[in-house]
Amino acid sequence: MGQLERVDADRLRAWLSEVRSAEATAALMTAVAYDRGIGTAELASWYDRSEEWVEETITALDSPGLVSTVARLEGVDIGAVAAESNLAPATVRDWFDDLGDEPVGEAADVVRRYAEGSVEPVRTGSPSTVYHLDRDALTEHGWSLDDEDLFEKAANADLDLPEYGRFLVEPGESILEAAERGGRSWPYACRGGACSNCAVVVVKGDVAMPGQSILSDEQIRGANARLSCVGVPITDEVKIVTGIGDTEAFADLRLPSPTEETEASD
Known part of the structure; x- marks a missing residue:
């Protein structure tokens, strides 16, 4: 032996x-x-x-x-x-x-x-399941991002889209792209990692962000914030809270969204 x-x-x-x-x-x-x-x-x-x-x-x-x-x-x-x-x-x-x-x-x-020298972003080669919970629903129920059983609470609260749900992110897709493919309408603006409109907080799992240029290290490491437009899951399962881009902490990083511009022109 x-x-x-x-x-x-x-x-x-x-x-x-x-x-x-x-x-x-x-x-x-x-x-x-x-x-x-x-x-x-x-x-x-x-x-x-x-x-x-x-x-x-x-x-x-x-x-x-x-x-x-x-x-x-x-x-x-x-x-x-x-x-x-x-x-x-x-x-x-x-x-x-x-x-x-x-x-x-x-x-x-x-x-x-x-x-061989090409430093490229980490990308997974297999699909990932993303569970999402809207920040407004979290607030209305008196829950906290720090609750260890946050998503268990959401699953038992009889929530439905758009407040709570899940979808599959295929290899090569961003979280935002997969959400839209599944019929969800999430906030966005630049779609290139240069604003906070599509920001989410990762509660479980991890998400790579190749190409992001707006979030600070504190927002990424401390708040565990990610941009869903360039966010690529690297774990089999990811749980996120959406609507974070609307909070005061990210207000200065927002851009006018295409939807807002269309409504303004009308």
Whole structure:
């Protein structure tokens, strides 16, 4: 029986044939050799590394963080990818690690794409279910964004569209596009991440925002606000509160909407 506790050594061997950097190759070979019973001191001598490096490398690879570790060793700048998608680095690491359930070849293709220097937004390749609750309905019922059971309350309150509902976001769609495809009429203006009209608050899950240029770090990190016009779900399920763009905190970032302009001209 091998010494690795969480990862099958055969999976590490499969990664060995996929990686390109010397650092990733050395790390994977170290973990495979350790699984065969080679001690950390001897491995440090083999690869001219410190024993601390050997122990840290084995721990990182023998964990749910396998794919993000390989990505880092292959040269993926997780911080840059996170910045491009307006996500926290931890979210991007988790996104890479979710690839651990995919065949190694498919996961390696994703890692390779990011390692080759094109920092592109994180996008999921599978549909996501989005649950939405209108802010006015939340206020009328005396609920709070901080309620852990907020969406359970909404589901039991006999609410219907447009106050509450759910829809599927297909790969390549923004949340706003999917909502409109489902017959919903949500506020918007620029449709390009340059105003707050379509702002939502993410209560559960996470949403990447490639191309947004208006929300502050505090609004994104602190309030967990996202723009639905460029928002792309990166988790299987997302729960959002809509109508946030109408609040005072976002008033200065609004633009006249096409609907408002049409009504004014009439």
